[in-house]
Amino acid sequence: MGETRKISLSVNGKTYEEEVEVRFTLADFLRQQPGLTGTHLGCEHGVCGACTILLNGRSARSCLMLAVQVDGQEITTIEGIAPSEDEMHPLQEAFRDNHGLQCGFCTPGMLTTLIEFLGDNPDPTEQEVREAISGNLCRCTGYQGIVAAALDAAQRLREAKGA
């Protein structure tokens, strides 16, 4: 073990106090210490977006950050998106209904990126959705199902809000 430091952070609403190696990336920390393996690593150099998490509500690449940088902050990962164990988030539902995933490896980053985006832009155009996920690579879907899912989710979220 190299040099370590104690950090305290909230992940998906739960507080963790952990001793962490200073050189551990945030992604490795999340996957190995709390065991939240839903955050995936596709490139470890900041291009594929699979590792995207929400840091204080904003999307961030957990492969490009060190765990010690998030001391005292709030993180949401794919495991924390659904409102409860047996209910999915409308975005997750829309992904399933629109075939927005095949292998599912890019999915965590797509969901976190889109949650932030749909918060900022509840009524996007197709092109805006495409731009929003331009930093997330998917090799399976050709993006069409993902874009459809995002537009569908936007509508569901708007309706839920209006209701």
Next chain:
Amino acid sequence: MSGWKVFGSRAKRLEDPALLTGQGRFVDDIILPEMLHAAFVRSPHGHAKISRIDVEQAQTMDGVQAVYTLNDFRPHLTNEHLVVGLPSPAYKQELDRPALANDEVVYVGKPVAIVVADTRYIAEDAAAMVMVDYDILPAVADCRAALEDGAPLAHSTSPHNILAQFDMGYGEVDSVFANAPHVYSESMWQHRGGSQSIECRGAVSFYDPIEDLVTLYSATQAAHTAKNILIDMLGLDENQIRVIIPDVGGGFGPKLVFYQEDVAVVLAAKLLGRPVKWAEDRREHFISTTQERDQFWDVEIAVDNDGKILGLRGSMIHDHGAYTARGINLAFNSALIVSLPYDVPCYYMDVVLAVTNKVPVTPVRGAGHPQGIFVMERLLDRAARELGIDRPEIRRRNLIPTEQLPYTKGLKTRGDAPVILDSGDYLACMEDALERIDFTGFLERQKKALQEGRYIGVGVANYVKGTGRGPFETVTVRIGPSGKIMVYSGAAAMGQSTQTMLTQIVAEHLGGDMENVEVVIGDSSVVPMGIGGSASRQTVTAGSSALLAAREVQDKALKVAAHMLEASEEDLEIDGNEIRVKGVPDLKVGLGKVAHAVAGTPGYALPGGIEPGMEATKNFMVDDLTFVNGTAAVEVEVDPETGKVSFLKYVIVHDCGTVVNPMIVEGQVIGGTAHGIGNTLFEWMGYDETAQPITTNFAEYLLVSAPEMPHIQMGHMESPTPLNPLGVKGVGECGVVPAPAAIISAVENALSPFGVFFDHVPLRPPEIVEKIQSAKALAG
């Protein structure tokens, strides 16, 4: 298909809930107690002799558990090579990969030693401290140069750089060409790329001394292949090794291959008595995971004055990379597919596979087909241009009409079966695509655009592709006392919805409740044999076996239930997890009870004199390929200043026979199309002249992202194949196949005012600009 409960429907995928909530289990998600982490020392040279490996410093680092080289592994290996080549008489030499490098490295990225440590971080630090002395040898990076006299040898121990050589063809080619009114020659090439699944490769292995069992979790497309190679290399018997495929984050071909890293991880775990994990990183994926597509063609087509094809002939050089990690199948597929959708009276292709100092070449989604189709379609475009015939029109005159199907080509598959185009309507498919892209209105659009200073173009390409490669895929369907329907198979999933597909087929015959079916695949312990996911084969092979097994279990269940309910079988139906008498809702028995009745009670006879167990195992056997077909039609705009190609419209009409789930089929075709667009316009796997890879991250090697990707408009045709009971054909690779040919044709058409032509993929913006500029300069 009407009247079905779930078969043929856009059923939601069973795979999704876990994947959407972060509960998937990919190989890197497996965390075992006491687990160690591996990193590999890899060759930094394209070609070198190893004079010394010094592991001492690395071995003594804090947290390092072991460093192994081939010498350390040798006493534990019954075969130190990975023997995987598909058989063929065409081989001129055998080049199997050693488990780790012996005394020569022949490509950058080749594993030389494995370091195992407490964390991945330490393992990587230590790998950097393994000192290897290399004597650099001349490398051969280009497959054409490899065949020249005096070329450096890719392996210093080889007699030459020819891996294999073969030819194929039929008809009186020489006399036809000698007498043809028009002969057009072209040289073309296609460049290599990778699968670049977003999940890289990975392996976790552990040894259980109590069971004397080695377990390997591997992100592979073929569990049984991995198992068989490990049996061969480690001298194990069948009960001592189990290979499990966890969730796989995309395969696209290269994960079909068994790799050196797999065997090294297994041996390290066995020797250390602790679980060992290796998770490939992206750079490793770029240099050590197999790639595909370098081919150089010299071809000519003979046509008459009306554009009727008289013959096609030529030669092709295929880059095989440094080792045989699969076979000669790619070059074979390419040469075989060229002429297939068309009536080509005579054909000849001479093929050489050249060894180079690059990572081995094995199938990447499309497996040789995009190249062969590119060659045919580009030749047709050339002939059309020369003869002043419309591009669709020359195709109309040559496509094999549906009335002539089944149509026997004068060619044989690699298994020596005749090539028979089984079903489809190629012409109708093309007409549909042309209509969707409004080909007739295009000239008007183009004229108008030109007046605005915009360069738009349209392209069209037809394809067929052999799918559903046999010989079989086992499926067992079993109802247990719980009433759950279990499905076991040697099939493998890597994102193509295999569980959902098998569930739809089985549930259809056993109650129609998809939730009541559980599919267990990708585990060498559940069925004795398996082939796995490749060649767009699993719906054909595993799907058909599943159908036959489900029907047999259905018959058996009805028979037993009839006995139990004292009713006649014809009056019974399975609904959900119950069998009931039609029209008498109360007269019913649960599937679990029915299964229990044939599970056996000591001393009591089974009801109805039936065989024990509510199960059936089927191996649907198939030798002939079933050919899917389709047409891509593309409209693009090209910016002559920047060379940027943008899509205005992308249409693909395809026919994969009976559709089990249209949503999944669309997903496969669109995903494949994205891959094809990448291969055509973005993906460039560069090597310098010393065979050093120069594009080893996602900033240098570009994948298509969402903004570049057009909305794909799809059309389905359904011509069920007579070759299997479902009437299905494969679909996984179809989108890739026509993309290069259609897109390049469109780009060329857009730039027709400049009179520039293109003979290769990928075609990147600087090349387009350069071509235009030199054409302009020439025009003065």
